[in-house]
Amino acid sequence: MRITCTVNGQTHQADDVWEGESLLYLLRERLGLPGSKNACEQGECGSCTVFMDDETVCACLVAAGQAEGREIRTIEGLSEGDRLHPIQQAFVETGAVQCGFCTPGLLIQVADLLRNNANPTDLEIREALAGNLCRCTGYEQIIEAVRLAAARIHPTGEFAR
Amino acid sequence: MEFLTPESWDEALTAKALSPDALPLAGGTDVMVELNLTARRPPLLLDLTRIPELTTWSLTDDGRIRLGAGVTYRQVIEELNDELPGLAMAARTVGSPQIRNRGTVGGNLGAASPAGDCHPPLLAVGAEVEVASVVGSRLIPIDEFFTGVKRNALSPEELIAAVIVPTARGPQQFSKIGTRNAMVIAVCSFAIALDAHHQTVGTGIGSAAPTPIRAHGAERMLTHALKSLWQRRGPLPEDLVQQFALNVATAAKPIDDVRGTAAYRQHALTVMARRTLTWAWDEYWSTGEAAA
Numbered sequence: 001m002r003i004t005c006t007v008n009g010q011t012h013q014a015d016d017v018w019e020g021e022s023l024l025y026l027l028r029e030r031l032g033l034p035g036s037k038n039a040c041e042q043g044e045c046g047s048c049t050v051f052m053d054d055e056t057v058c059a060c061l062v063a064a065g066q067a068e069g070r071e072i073r074t075i076e077g078l079s080e081g082d083r084l085h086p087i088q089q090a091f092v093e094t095g096a097v098q099c100g101f102c103t104p105g106l107l108i109q110v111a112d113l114l115r116n117n118a119n120p121t122d123l124e125i126r127e128a129l130a131g132n133l134c135r136c137t138g139y140e141q142i143i144e145a146v147r148l149a150a151a152r153i154h155p156t157g158e159f160a161r
Numbered sequence: 162m163e164f165l166t167p168e169s170w171d172e173a174l175t176a177k178a179l180s181p182d183a184l185p186l187a188g189g190t191d192v193m194v195e196l197n198l199t200a201r202r203p204p205l206l207l208d209l210t211r212i213p214e215l216t217t218w219s220l221t222d223d224g225r226i227r228l229g230a231g232v233t234y235r236q237v238i239e240e241l242n243d244e245l246p247g248l249a250m251a252a253r254t255v256g257s258p259q260i261r262n263r264g265t266v267g268g269n270l271g272a273a274s275p276a277g278d279c280h281p282p283l284l285a286v287g288a289e290v291e292v293a294s295v296v297g298s299r300l301i302p303i304d305e306f307f308t309g310v311k312r313n314a315l316s317p318e319e320l321i322a323a324v325i326v327p328t329a330r331g332p333q334q335f336s337k338i339g340t341r342n343a344m345v346i347a348v349c350s351f352a353i354a355l356d357a358h359h360q361t362v363g364t365g366i367g368s369a370a371p372t373p374i375r376a377h378g379a380e381r382m383l384t385h386a387l388k389s390l391w392q393r394r395g396p397l398p399e400d401l402v403q404q405f406a407l408n409v410a411t412a413a414k415p416i417d418d419v420r421g422t423a424a425y426r427q428h429a430l431t432v433m434a435r436r437t438l439t440w441a442w443d444e445y446w447s448t449g450e451a452a453a
Contacts, residue, residue, distance in 0.1 A: 001164060019164035019206060020196040041197035043190055043260055044344055055235075055262040061193040062263070063186060065164040066208055109258070130343030131257020 005067045007031060008077030014064075023067045024048045024059035027074060035075035035104045046132030049105035050074045056112045058131075075104035078111065087111055090149035091142075098136030106132045110146050118154035120146065163205040170212050170293075173320060176205070178295045181317035183207040187215075187231050188263035190256065191272045209320070215267070226328055227291070230267025230321040237266065245326055247282035247333030247352050254278055254337050257344055267321045270306065273313040273372075280307070280373035281352035281365030282335055283326065290314075291323040298322060307372035331357035332444040334437035337367075338421075338429045348421040351409065351433040355441050360384070360391050364434075369413035369426045379408035379434070394446045402435050409434035 003026060004013045014030040022041075027033045027050070037047035041060045048059040051073035078085045084092070087110050097103050106129065113120060113128040120128065125146045126139075134142060165183070167173040177183055184203035186192045187210060195201045209215055215231035218241065226244055228237075234252035238261065242249040248266075255261055255278050269279040270290060280303075289300045292315055301314050303324075308314050315321065333354040339345030350367035362383045364376040383405050390397065415426035 019162040020202065022193060022197060042194040043256065046257065046259060049259055056259050057263055058259045060197060061189040061260075063164070063189055063193060063196075063206065063208065065166060065206070066186070066189065066210055068166070112258075127343075128258060131259050 001065065003064050003068050005070050005072055007033065007072045008074060017064050019063075019065065021064040022060050023050070023052070023057075023062040023064055023072070026064040026067065027059060027072070033074055033076050037101055037104055039101065043131075044133070045102070045105075046109060046129075047102050047105040049108045049132065051108060051112070056109055073108075075107055078107060085111070086152045087114070087145070087149040090145040090152065094141045094145040094148060096137060096141040096145035098134075102132060102134040102136075106134070106142060110149065113146070114150055114153055119150055119157035122147075162202055164208065165205060166208040166211055168211050170214060170322070173207065173209060173212060174293060174295045176207055177320050178318045180205045180207075185209055185271060185320060187265045187268040187271075188233065188260075190260050190264040191268060191274075207320075215322075221325060224328060226326045228266055228324050228326060230270075230323055231265050232267070234261035234264050234266070244328045245282075245286075246329050247285060247335050247354055248279060248326065250333070250335040251278045251282045251337070251350075251352065254335070254342075254345070260344075266324055270313065270321055270324060271315075273307055273311050275307075275310060275370065275372055276347045276350075276368040277373065278337065278347065278350065278367070281350050281367045282333065282354070283324065284365030284373055284375050285333065285352040285354040285363035286327050286329075287363060288324050288326045290321060291325060292319045293322045294319045300325070304375065307374075310371050312372075329354070330359070331355035332441040334441045336433040336437050338433070346420065349413075349415065349426040349429050349433075351430060351437055353434070353437045353441055355445055357391065357445060360387065362387065364409065366409065366413055366430065368420075369415040369430060371414070374412065376409040376412035376434075378412060379405050382408055383438075396446070397439070397442050402438055405438055406431040406434040 002015050003017045012031050039045045039047045043058040043061045050059045183205035185207045215229040218228045221227050234255045237252040266279050269277045283303050288303045290306050306314050335352045337350040338348040347368045349369045352365040354363040362380050367373050410427045410430045415423040417423050
């Protein structure tokens with residue numbers, strides 16, 4: 001079947017998509033966007049987290065056909081050109097990246113958190129990231145990165161209006 | 162395999178009538194796992210995510226909540242915490258934010274896993290499942306809905322339209338055992354609902370029998386014992402709480418499996434039953450509901 005959807009602001013089309021295929025496969029193997037990672041294929045690890053119509057989802061659990069006409073935002077659409085997004089910058093500075101496999105999913109999920117919560121507590125950060133597994137860092141640097149990014153994005157702890 | 166995206170409920174029912182083997186697909190949190198990791202290949206995937214009436218909830222004439230089958234856990238948590246506190250508590254324990262954004266109450270009922278998190282709170286309040294086919298719709302009491310491990314009372318040409326849930330008439334609690342707080346399939350779970358108006362108690366047990374079940378004996382015993390206590394402001398006698406916990410554990414028929422042993426589940430149920438009853442009853446008498 002043919003699937004048309006918007007990814008990072010651009011319209012994409014793919015032909016001969018298998019009916020049982022996931023959005024993750026569509027992104028990685030057909031649209032040339034391998035930033036979203038494929039690990040567990042069962043929603044356990046969060047490495048394939050993307051925005052679909054403004055909500056974060058595990059792309060491995062969305063059927064490609066369900067993405068028809070939807071707006072998808074992946075890690076490839078987070079930075080502006082060569083300038084890192086403040087969340088990416090914070091991850092670099094705090095050492096929140098080791099092997100890097102979980103990082104794209106974490107960045108998307110953190111972007112979602114900081115969109116809705118200008119100044120999250122550690123508990124709120126842990127809750128928001130409960131579905132994103134990292135086997136390297138032990139999470140401390142990741143949580144530090146979120147605190148740093150929050151302070152830079154919303155310096156007063158409130159949303160700019 | 163075919164992929165069909167009906168945009169109306171009638172269209173979906175017609176598709177199911179023509180292809181009774183079609184596999185309904187909502188949030189994908191169960192169906193996609195099967196497609197990704199097993200050899201299951203249904204002839205038709207019926208995507209129900211574009212049918213507007215499935216994704217909303219409304220109040221019925223008799224004051225219950227009619228939850229469209231496609232209402233997500235996130236909606237239950239954000240929109241129905243006051244009306245359906247037990248279900249909202251259970252929804253908060255499901256998976257992760259990403260899973261709760263997609264997973265639906267209707268999907269949980271369709272999968273009918275003995276470990277489904279929605280089932281114990283729905284059992285505890287006596288919900289009804291509204292199912293439909295091209296011929297018409299019918300209501301299935303939640304007690305009769307689960308017919309076996311991952312089996313429910315739907316006929317092949319039927320789809321789940323909604324679940325109709327009485328709004329809370331007293332404190333409700335839910336408890337679930339797992340190895341961590343997130344991303345956990347229940348080792349076992351327990352829900353309790355106090356109905357201060359009718360002066361009754363409802364229960365639901367998950368992951369400790371081939372299907373989710375109520376603890377009928379425990380409900381009867383406690384409802385009877387509470388008759389003289391609803392008007393009294395104070396904690397429950399310890400021996401009554403213990404008796405309730407034992408009755409709950411006796412109702413379960415757990416097995417040994419990868420997530421835990423039968424003996425552990427039985428013990429855990431006594432602990433969860435004792436704690437949830439105590440939390441619910443203390444909320445009842447300490448917040449002044451007893452005087453109402």
